[in-house]
Amino acid sequence: MAKEIPDLVAEARAGSGKGAARQARRDGKVPGIVYGDGKEPVAIQFEFNKLLTTLRAGRFMSTLWNLKVEGQDDVRVICRGVQRDVVKDLPIHIDFMRLRRTSKVNLFIPVEFVNHDKAPGLKRGGTLVTVRNEVELIVTAGDIPDHVTVDLEGRNIGDTIHISDVTLPEGVKPTIDRDFVIANLAAPSALRSSDEEAASEEAAAE
DSSP: OBOOOOEEEEEEOSSOHHHHHHHHHHTTEEEEEEEETTEEEEEEEEEHHHHHHHHHTSOSTTOEEEEEETTSOOEEEEEEEEEEOTTTOOEEEEEEEEOOTTOEEEEEEEEEEEOGGGOHHHHTTOEEEESOSEEEEEEETTBOBSOEEEEOTTOOTTOEEEGGGSOOOTTOEESOOSOOEEEEEEOOHHHHHHHHHHHHHHHHHO
């Protein structure tokens, strides 16, 4: 299932250059520019408060957006830079790059765990400890997975699940070469306590 691409609404901005950008800021807007894909740059602007809320929600730079500007075709973009006021740390300009459907982009994709009822370790009272609830992957802009699936069938207490254990969609790969951990199955607290006591008794006997 393809991931739904969120909309980002902007307005066309008249003029370009520093003067037009300053005017936009005086009007309570954040000026921006859209470039790339072999087309002419387009000047845009955003409502300050709405943009600030979206920025503070997180993952702005690693989200693929469907940019909507009245009177223009929707275009898929990714943010390539947010300039901020050095004193107030508030956005004063924003840059976006257009992407083709075949473009490769780094995005954070949620992890979904399935078959909890088929994991012997969980049936014995073990706990699924999630190390990463999302993973950064290199994906194609036109075919972004909604999530990656981790199958827990057959997993026992003490098992560790790495990214190499996950079947990723075709053409998708992690941004990190290292075989990082996604989750593990921890022993129940009571079992851990008894194991620790036994270990202590063995140490004392020695």
